[in-house]
Amino acid sequence: MKDRGHIAYIEDIIESIDKILRYLDTVNGLDDFLKNEMVIDAVTRNYEIIGEAVNQVPKAVKEKYPQLPWKQMYGLRNFAIHEYHLIDPVILWEIAEDHLVDNKIQLENLLDQERGT
Incomplete structure (x- = not known):
């Protein structure tokens, strides 16, 4: 597989965060989310994409931006x-509610710095 470069992987993470937030906007709160298997599956898939993209970001970049929860x-x-089989959708919801917007802002700032803009 050809290395796409860390900028592309950061963009993938931001895109998946945007998708998660859009999917969660289609439900009316946590109770509605817990009843919607398709949204749970879509959210889960995008968390998987985020993690895989994080794994492709070079260690040097992660060390340069330690404020981001790379390991998590x-x-x-x-x-x-x-x-x-052990995934708790409540945890997925809480991560989105408590962290994703801030993570997205930090990642967008990272992109600005890496691009020199």
Whole structure:
């Protein structure tokens, strides 16, 4: 597989965050989310994409931006892939509610710095 460069992977992470937030906007709160398997599946899939993209970001970039939860993003991917039967949708919801907007802002700032804009 050809290396796409860390900028492309950061863009993938931001795109998946945007998708998660859009999917969650289609439900009316946590109770509605818990009843919607398709949204849960779509959200889970995009957390997996985030984790896989994080895994492709070079260590030097991660060390340059330690404020981002790189290890947790990759860990959630591993959990979703290998322990899928234990996934608690409430946790997926809480991560989105408590962290994704801030993570997206930090990633957009990272892109600005890496691009020199």
